[in-house]
Amino acid sequence: MNELAIKELLYTLADNQLILGHRNSEWTGIGPILEEDIAFSSMAQDKLGHSLAFYTLLHELGESDPDTLAFMRNAAQFHCCHLVELPIGEYDFSLIRHFLYDHAEAIRFEYLAQSSYEPAAKVAAKLRGELKYHLLHANTMVKQLGNATAESISRLQQSLNYAFPYALGMFQPSPYEADLASSNIFPRESNIQAQWLESIQKILAQTQLQQTAVHTISPVLGGRLGQHSEYLQPLLDEMAEVINIDPSTEW
Amino acid sequence: MMWTKEEILALLAKVMDPEIPVLSLLDLGVITDINITQENQVMVRMTPTFSGCPAMEYMRRSVEETLTEAGVQDFKVQMSFDKPWNTNKITANGRKALQAFGLAPPPVYQVVPDLDILEHIACPYCNSTNTILRTPFGPTLCRAMHYCNNCRQMFEQFKPL
Structure with a gap:
């Protein structure tokens, strides 16, 4: 078992879920309608639960405890992609990000449930049921708003164009990708990206949204290797504001 | 002992x-x-x-x-x-308790839950299946929100997982 490769994979999965979970939680109390406020808050809670499950696996491999991993690292130690770091923007952007991200995440969890690394397979087999509800939500809203009014269609279209280079950054390969693939722990990111494109196209084809040709877009990379957007460190500072007042306090 | x-x-x-x-x-x-x-x-x-x-x-x-x-x-x-x-592990006794509490129990499914089973859930108040899923997210992570066209009330369901 290649422990470094597994740890890097677990950090990437956990950090993406944690940061998007926090971003989704910023809709609590200000959602455009009550149902969407609750939906984003619920998905935030699920994603924090998913990150906890992966941080717990890391802890079992000798890393710090989950709270320390979540709150006491700086941006350069995070492996998340830029897509999840971006501010929530307006609702159309948050919806499109959630749609693009969760289609990829659902594919990842299906592969992970088959992984030869059994602890992660058990976690993924359990958590993928929750992700189905995230996909159901994303697809329902994108289909509704992607066919509704001229304004809703043009807003979603602009957000889709803006988010797409960041979304392609989700598929930055692990430095250990060849090891992970050959030992049947996790497939190559290019496989996941190809399936993801098919998966989102099936939904987009049922809307009036247009998707630009993928080969003309350069992905925004770096997050997996610790190079982040300007938005991550301020978010981490905010997340750790309370714990930093007195890190030794028992809660 | x-x-x-x-x-x-x-x-x-x-x-x-x-x-x-x-x-x-x-x-x-x-x-x-x-x-x-x-x-x-x-x-x-x-x-x-x-x-x-x-x-x-x-x-x-x-x-x-x-x-x-x-x-x-x-x-x-x-x-x-x-x-x-998963929700199939909720016992028959547990399902009765949920129903009496006003929370529609999750349907028992084979192998993998298809999200189609979220449609036409029996209303816990009047038993009508003339209902629609309003949102898969409710007041807690395990609840979905439905509307009953028969008794014209929102109701909650323990959602299948």
Whole structure:
């Protein structure tokens, strides 16, 4: 078992879920309608639960405890992609990000449930049921708003164009990708990206949204290797504001 | 004295879900193993329902408190994904309790839940199936919101997972 490769994979999965979970939680109390406020808050809670499950696996491999991993690292130690770091923007952007991200995440969890690394397979087999509800939500809203009014269609279209280079950054390969693939722990990111494109196209084809040709877009990379957007460190500072007042306090 | 599995089961039958106080943890299906070692140590294994459910830690503590109050001196309560939970594990008794509480029970499904089973859930108030799913997210992670076209009320469902 290649422990470094597994740890890097677990950090990437956990950090993406944690940061998007926090971003989704910023809709609590200000959602455009009550149902969407609750939906984003619920998905935030699920994603924090998913990150906890992966941080717990890391802890079992000798890393710090989950709270320390979540709150006491700086941006350069995070492996998340830029897509999840971006501010929530307006609702159309948050919806499109959630749609693009969760289609990829659902594919990842299906592969992970088959992984030869059994602890992660058990976690993924359990958590993928929750992700189905995230996909159901994303697809329902994108289909509704992607066919509704001229304004809703043009807003979603602009957000889709803006988010797409960041979304392609989700598929930055692990430095250990060849090891992970050959030992049947996790497939190559290019496989996941190809399936993801098919998966989102099936939904987009049922809307009036247009998707630009993928080969003309350069992905925004770096997050997996610790190079982040300007938005991550301020978010981490905010997340750790309370714990930093007195890190030794028992809660 | 040596504890028996039956005695521990009887104690745990009284521990209720904090958010659905009519449903015991046994009927919810989150207690996956009870094992008593030769040294009389009571081992209880539990499994989470929804991964982000804030009530899980509370449930674990309730189990520990119940065992302590009953005089069980040596015990260990562990959370594990080894036998993952799903809504098919809610017992028939638990389903009746949910229904009486006004929460539509999750349909029992074969192998993998298809989200089509979220449509036309029987209304817990009037039993009509002329209902629609309004949103798969409700006041807690485990609940979806439906509307009954017959009695014209919103109702909640323990959603299938």
